[in-house]
Amino acid sequence: MLPADRFRALHPDTPADQPLAFVEKQRGAMRIVAVDARALRLGIAPGLTLADARARVPELAAIDHDPHADALWLERIADGCDRYTPMVALDPPDGITLDISGTEHLFGGEGALAADAERRIAALRLHLRHAVAATPEAAQALARYQTMPAPDEAAAVRRLPVAALRLEEEIEVALGRAGLKTIGDLAQRPSAPIAARFGSETVAALDRLIGHADSRIVPRRPLPALLFERRFAEPILRTEQALLTISELAGEAAGALEERRSGGRRFAVRLYRSDGLTRDLAIETSLPTRDPALVVRLMRERIDALADPIDPGFGFDMIRLAVPMAEPLDASQFQLEGGSVSEDALAALVDRLGTRLGRGRVRRFAPRDTHIPEQRALPLPAMDSPAPAPWGSPVPGEPPLRPLHLFDPPQPIEVLAEVPDGPPRRFRWRRTHHDVTRFEGPERIASEWWRVKVERLPDPEPSVVHPDPGRDDLEAGEEMPPARHPRPLLTRDYFRVEDARGRRFWLFRYGLYGSETDRPCWYVHGLFA
Amino acid sequence: MADAPAAAALGHAGIDAAIGGGLARGRLHELFAAQPEDAGAAAGFATMLALLALPPGAPLLWLRQDEAERGAGRLHPPGLAEIGLDPARLVLVVLPDPVALLRAAAEVVRCPQVGVAVIEPWRRPRALDLTASRRLAIAAEASGVTALMLRADAEPGPSAAQTRWSVTAAASTALEADAPGQPTFDLELLRRRGGPAGGRWRLEWDRERVRFREPALPRAVPAVAAGGSLPGAAPRYAR
Numbered sequence: 001m002l003p004a005d006r007f008r009a010l011h012p013d014t015p016a017d018q019p020l021a022f023v024e025k026q027r028g029a030m031r032i033v034a035v036d037a038r039a040l041r042l043g044i045a046p047g048l049t050l051a052d053a054r055a056r057v058p059e060l061a062a063i064d065h066d067p068h069a070d071a072l073w074l075e076r077i078a079d080g081c082d083r084y085t086p087m088v089a090l091d092p093p094d095g096i097t098l099d100i101s102g103t104e105h106l107f108g109g110e111g112a113l114a115a116d117a118e119r120r121i122a123a124l125r126l127h128l129r130h131a132v133a134a135t136p137e138a139a140q141a142l143a144r145y146q147t148m149p150a151p152d153e154a155a156a157v158r159r160l161p162v163a164a165l166r167l168e169e170e171i172e173v174a175l176g177r178a179g180l181k182t183i184g185d186l187a188q189r190p191s192a193p194i195a196a197r198f199g200s201e202t203v204a205a206l207d208r209l210i211g212h213a214d215s216r217i218v219p220r221r222p223l224p225a226l227l228f229e230r231r232f233a234e235p236i237l238r239t240e241q242a243l244l245t246i247s248e249l250a251g252e253a254a255g256a257l258e259e260r261r262s263g264g265r266r267f268a269v270r271l272y273r274s275d276g277l278t279r280d281l282a283i284e285t286s287l288p289t290r291d292p293a294l295v296v297r298l299m300r301e302r303i304d305a306l307a308d309p310i311d312p313g314f315g316f317d318m319i320r321l322a323v324p325m326a327e328p329l330d331a332s333q334f335q336l337e338g339g340s341v342s343e344d345a346l347a348a349l350v351d352r353l354g355t356r357l358g359r360g361r362v363r364r365f366a367p368r369d370t371h372i373p374e375q376r377a378l379p380l381p382a383m384d385s386p387a388p389a390p391w392g393s394p395v396p397g398e399p400p401l402r403p404l405h406l407f408d409p410p411q412p413i414e415v416l417a418e419v420p421d422g423p424p425r426r427f428r429w430r431r432t433h434h435d436v437t438r439f440e441g442p443e444r445i446a447s448e449w450w451r452v453k454v455e456r457l458p459d460p461e462p463s464v465v466h467p468d469p470g471r472d473d474l475e476a477g478e479e480m481p482p483a484r485h486p487r488p489l490l491t492r493d494y495f496r497v498e499d500a501r502g503r504r505f506w507l508f509r510y511g512l513y514g515s516e517t518d519r520p521c522w523y524v525h526g527l528f529a
Numbered sequence: 530m531a532d533a534p535a536a537a538a539l540g541h542a543g544i545d546a547a548i549g550g551g552l553a554r555g556r557l558h559e560l561f562a563a564q565p566e567d568a569g570a571a572a573g574f575a576t577m578l579a580l581l582a583l584p585p586g587a588p589l590l591w592l593r594q595d596e597a598e599r600g601a602g603r604l605h606p607p608g609l610a611e612i613g614l615d616p617a618r619l620v621l622v623v624l625p626d627p628v629a630l631l632r633a634a635a636e637v638v639r640c641p642q643v644g645v646a647v648i649e650p651w652r653r654p655r656a657l658d659l660t661a662s663r664r665l666a667i668a669a670e671a672s673g674v675t676a677l678m679l680r681a682d683a684e685p686g687p688s689a690a691q692t693r694w695s696v697t698a699a700a701s702t703a704l705e706a707d708a709p710g711q712p713t714f715d716l717e718l719l720r721r722r723g724g725p726a727g728g729r730w731r732l733e734w735d736r737e738r739v740r741f742r743e744p745a746l747p748r749a750v751p752a753v754a755a756g757g758s759l760p761g762a763a764p765r766y767a768r
Binding site for chain 1: 570629633
């Protein structure tokens with residue numbers, strides 16, 4: 001039903017009595033993989049080919065099955081279910097399991113909680129079947145297979161068909177042949193012969209279903225140590241109000257963090273819309289903090305930087321603040337405000353920029369132990385405050401041996417050399433000729449054959465050879481996306497060259513002439529000061 | 530801090546005299562590449578000025594745009610180390626567009642813990658006008674951050690900068706075997722606030738003493754006839 005519900009939610013103008021079928025190409029034929037309630041009543045079942053189904057029900061609408069979108073839709077619904085309990089697990093393809101032990105009294109008991117969930121899900125026009133049981137497997141089986149009411153949970157489970165065990169199809173068929181139709185049939189027999197005949201997984205599944213074995217759900221996310229939430233009798237609509245609430249929650253969080261002598265490095269806010277959808281906002285700081293003002297300021301930056309503004313729908317009726325990541329932070333540091341501001345101001349600046357622009361855009365660099373120039377510096381998000389690493393100092397008296405600007409990928413050039421394995425005399429780059437007056441080289445850098453199998457460099461044919469007629473010269477040379485072809489690993493011979501006008505370049509010849517290639521290509525890899 | 534910004538001496542007597550003792554800290558300075566091909570030289574000059582103006586322990590924030598990282602080459606930390614700046618002091622901020630760049634620049638320049646901010650807009654953004662530049666200059670004066678506006682491919686326009694320089698790459702003093710030598714520039718002072726402009730110098734960077742110097746007089750280099758055999762020698766490949 002989930003695909004049909006999702007389709008109707010996306011296309012509200014679909015007539016209610018239109019039978020829907022979701023098809024997928026399987027072994028050369030279009031087969032139905034999911035249907036809606038109306039099609040099911042007309043006798044269309046998953047597994048039928050589309051041609052057969054069309055013959056029976058000509059008005060059937062066939063829609064491409066999109067399991068990925070369905071899964072995302074289910075995830076969104078599961079996000080909304082977070083309001084009942086933090087222990088939420090997906091039960092693919094179309095189920096959600098909640099562990100409500102200890103939280104149901106907040107909603108007035110199991111029945112009231114289920115009714116609340118039903119009301120919210122119905123608002124999304126989804127078909128819902130739910131069950132409350134002692135084990136997750138029993139709840140899943142009851143929700144999927146229960147057909148008639150039963151006096152109690154044990155009796156209801158016993159009446160379920162053996163399909164509720166979710167075993168492989170062959171075992172199900174074998175159980176049916178042996179006359180074991182229901183869970184009750186199976187449960188009253190000794191387990192040893194069943195295990196011998198149908199496999200131990202049958203017994204294990206049965207034990208989990210009837211509660212003989214302990215079984216827990218694995219929540220989708222690990223539980224954060226600290227959770228603070230506010231529920232509203234009237235949904236709030238304005239972002240300012242939400243921010244006010246976040247600041248109050250951050251104040252509560254500060255108190256709790258102070259007791260633990262720690263500060264948060266990451267704060268996550270989840271806004272629960274009254275119609276069951278949610279919106280997540282998360283910020284990070286490079287130093288642990290518990291300053292509510294800072295948290296709110298970063299949250300505001302995050303909201304300002306959103307590509308699509310927050311849509312409150314009919315309002316938010318719950319806001320939750322979690323601190324998923326905390327680090328030790330002594331109380332004394334919090335009180336000595338004037339003392340160590342120097343680091344804080346810079347860290348706050350980095351946090352602000354990183355929150356607004358994305359953490360990958362504010363970088364620090366760490367050296368890597370490699371000879372390949374473009375892999376020598378490893379960019380790290382500055383928010384992670386990587387420890388400064390020693391870069392090694394240059395040899396005194398030597399001119400700069402590494403360029404200030406590095407092209408990645410290297411840019412192909414046309415080179416004139418006296419001999420194929422000699423130094424460059426003249427080269428053409430970005431439609432300009434450069435006469436080499438001084439050079440030093442080659443500095444030979446062999447490929448790291450033990451690390452990667454294939455290196456990717458742009459096509460050796462310079463892109464300026466076939467420029468688009470309508471484009472600006474410089475544009476054509478610079479912004480043409482380089483075509484990349486996998487090539488075998490070759491050795492690079494680097495030359496430091498200076499042209500007649502004093503510009504210094506870093507060129508390399510790719511491949512040893514004679515032994516690795518017959519036509520070595522040339523690239524400009526960097527610019528010196 | 531704003532009253533008497535300490536000047537960072539460049540080490541070259543002629544320039545230091547012309548700009549009042551050195552590069553004024555806590556001010557906005559503009560560096561133009563004379564031609565787009567001189568971008569490498571201009572970036573190198575910016576790095577050297579930053580190194581001179583950096584207070585001990587303070588970080589260098591370098592703001593660039595995506596286009597610069599793609600089109601003009603990525604900023605290469607080992608190259609900074611070769612000029613003498615420890616790459617661990619660098620924080621690189623890569624911005625998606627000029628407006629974001631100027632906004633981030635205003636925040637960076639306002640933060641007193643930043644040592645030097647290098648602001649590198651790509652080409653000629655419309656957002657960078659006199660108002661934007663004045664905003665940066667005022668922020669720099671208030672916080673004491675030295676702001677270097679690096680323009681690799683642009684014409685000088687109205688701005689509130691303290692000094693404005695034009696950088697051209699110049700032939701270096703050759704080393705042994707005619708190898709390219711230390712970074713060398715032709716520098717022109719285009720403008721100076723509250724003082725006479727003008728003046729051209731040729732400078733060479735001295736990494737060991739962290740200062741500029743006049744290049745040594747070019748020694749007689751045997752001219753290499755085109756097509757002749759080269760000193761320096763092509764590699765001999767043993768097989």
